[in-house]
Amino acid sequence: MSGARLIGVDWGTSSLRAYLMGAGGAVIEARGSALGIMRVEGGRFSSAFEEVCGDWLAEHPHAPVLLAGMIGSKQGWLEAPYCACPADAGAIARALAPLHLPARRAHIVPGLSCVNAAGVPDIMRGEETQIIGAIAPAGAHLAVLPGTHSKWAWVHDGSVRSFASFMTGEIYAALTGHTILGRLMQMEAPYDASAFARGVGYGMEAPQALLSRVFSARTLGLFGELADTALPSYLSGLLIGSEIGGALAVSPHAGEVTLLGNAALMQRYTEAFAIAGIATRAGAPDCAAAGLWRIAGAAGLLADSA
Amino acid sequence: MSGARLIGVDWGTSSLRAYLMGAGGAVIEARGSALGIMRVEGGRFSSAFEEVCGDWLAEHPHAPVLLAGMIGSKQGWLEAPYCACPADAGAIARALAPLHLPARRAHIVPGLSCVNAAGVPDIMRGEETQIIGAIAPAGAHLAVLPGTHSKWAWVHDGSVRSFASFMTGEIYAALTGHTILGRLMQMEAPYDASAFARGVGYGMEAPQALLSRVFSARTLGLFGELADTALPSYLSGLLIGSEIGGALAVSPHAGEVTLLGNAALMQRYTEAFAIAGIATRAGAPDCAAAGLWRIAGAAGLLADSA
Numbered sequence: 001m002s003g004a005r006l007i008g009v010d011w012g013t014s015s016l017r018a019y020l021m022g023a024g025g026a027v028i029e030a031r032g033s034a035l036g037i038m039r040v041e042g043g044r045f046s047s048a049f050e051e052v053c054g055d056w057l058a059e060h061p062h063a064p065v066l067l068a069g070m071i072g073s074k075q076g077w078l079e080a081p082y083c084a085c086p087a088d089a090g091a092i093a094r095a096l097a098p099l100h101l102p103a104r105r106a107h108i109v110p111g112l113s114c115v116n117a118a119g120v121p122d123i124m125r126g127e128e129t130q131i132i133g134a135i136a137p138a139g140a141h142l143a144v145l146p147g148t149h150s151k152w153a154w155v156h157d158g159s160v161r162s163f164a165s166f167m168t169g170e171i172y173a174a175l176t177g178h179t180i181l182g183r184l185m186q187m188e189a190p191y192d193a194s195a196f197a198r199g200v201g202y203g204m205e206a207p208q209a210l211l212s213r214v215f216s217a218r219t220l221g222l223f224g225e226l227a228d229t230a231l232p233s234y235l236s237g238l239l240i241g242s243e244i245g246g247a248l249a250v251s252p253h254a255g256e257v258t259l260l261g262n263a264a265l266m267q268r269y270t271e272a273f274a275i276a277g278i279a280t281r282a283g284a285p286d287c288a289a290a291g292l293w294r295i296a297g298a299a300g301l302l303a304d305s306a
Numbered sequence: 307m308s309g310a311r312l313i314g315v316d317w318g319t320s321s322l323r324a325y326l327m328g329a330g331g332a333v334i335e336a337r338g339s340a341l342g343i344m345r346v347e348g349g350r351f352s353s354a355f356e357e358v359c360g361d362w363l364a365e366h367p368h369a370p371v372l373l374a375g376m377i378g379s380k381q382g383w384l385e386a387p388y389c390a391c392p393a394d395a396g397a398i399a400r401a402l403a404p405l406h407l408p409a410r411r412a413h414i415v416p417g418l419s420c421v422n423a424a425g426v427p428d429i430m431r432g433e434e435t436q437i438i439g440a441i442a443p444a445g446a447h448l449a450v451l452p453g454t455h456s457k458w459a460w461v462h463d464g465s466v467r468s469f470a471s472f473m474t475g476e477i478y479a480a481l482t483g484h485t486i487l488g489r490l491m492q493m494e495a496p497y498d499a500s501a502f503a504r505g506v507g508y509g510m511e512a513p514q515a516l517l518s519r520v521f522s523a524r525t526l527g528l529f530g531e532l533a534d535t536a537l538p539s540y541l542s543g544l545l546i547g548s549e550i551g552g553a554l555a556v557s558p559h560a561g562e563v564t565l566l567g568n569a570a571l572m573q574r575y576t577e578a579f580a581i582a583g584i585a586t587r588a589g590a591p592d593c594a595a596a597g598l599w600r601i602a603g604a605a606g607l608l609a610d611s612a
Binding site (some may be wrong): 122168212 | 474
């Protein structure tokens, strides 16, 4: 196992994924854990890291450690201040926060911040590493990472120029769980592709009227046009359609979109983008590993870790 | 007390307001009660009505009774099927649901339904009576009723041509109570006019990006640009600005807007409409009484009740 060059972790709020990487960034071994930062008690991040990666650390005393994600937030191990956009792998590498680990080079990747045309700030943490790993270092690209807070990132020649968060996932949960819309819904129903597509179309047609159109998830149920089992997929489509329609209205984009994230959500976004007439490609599932590798390289951490 | 011509009740979900009306619709006496339909146990609406209006009923054996609002819903005393738009006082009067009360002419006002250009239905119940009472029977008018579910109604020559619901109030409650946005907020803080105006401007500028812009209620707090005490007013403004901006984008309107509803919300909408460059006038506080009177007249209920 002398080939290990980097121990990287994508450490989020509710889970983490750790990678042992060898020459060229090849993933020698990957493992997941439910020890997200909110599940690490009393700030014992050092113990949690040892629990997940202890054997790798013992076997590879010279491999540097690089952590990305919410582990670098105020609630994490060590706060890594946001790096301002535009930011490429080099800028992120220069902003790494050194982490004190005995006899080990260890760092935390900063999140990114940007300010939009209206002067309002936005932030991401963890997604920047996936983007750096997934997006080719040349050309103009749009990466979309669906989730609780979806991120849209505009990348040019490997540099994240700007990005925007959309609270789509969290608002879906709040609407179904805590408004009148949830009352008619059968939340355990399987995904309904046709209801989803209907919602996408209605939301995308007039995203500026979302506060009104969302009420259709009640009236279509009351009038018997959609079954209680179809309503969750319909509302999901309505919100995702509003997200995509609204984002494209503000920042038009004609080319392909790179989708990064979990498979089920990516499938829904692929369908919704298709309704908008936009082709998508799925980024590699372990693009966080590729991003950690690229950032480690830009930081000069890979030179002497053989 | 022989002058009483009508006993009218605007009976909502969480409260009710009852009116004893004399010649010309003059309100002889008005009283409120917390006996909204959700607080009437076991469907004992008859007892609740007796509790609130029993003395009026005894003193005015010939005065007809007219009830409006959620009392006519499936969860109410008797379901009064929706009357389809366009609908004026005459159409609503023809759709009254007769209610059996001993030795008394009694009816429930139906709610309204409409279908928008996309073929999607919308509904209101109770607001139609306020609109009929507040809007002059000639000319083109736009009435806006802020609330849990705001209603926008386009009225022409006394007829509600179409309307749209906006879930603004309920979404505000869900966002502050059940998403990350509420975590930074001091919910008990007094109204902050400047933060409200900032939110209105940001929401109104790009209502199609609401799912994204709403995240600013977190980032502006995180970056110290808005105090925790300012964030509730800011988010309220952002949502109301998105409602107004989105509604006007879909259905442009240059004339005055009539606002109907509770005073605190009307003040916020007045400010938000002013930012949009649109003048408002406040409808009379007891326009529900005027609407009940006008509908009763159209139904021929006032002819012999002296």
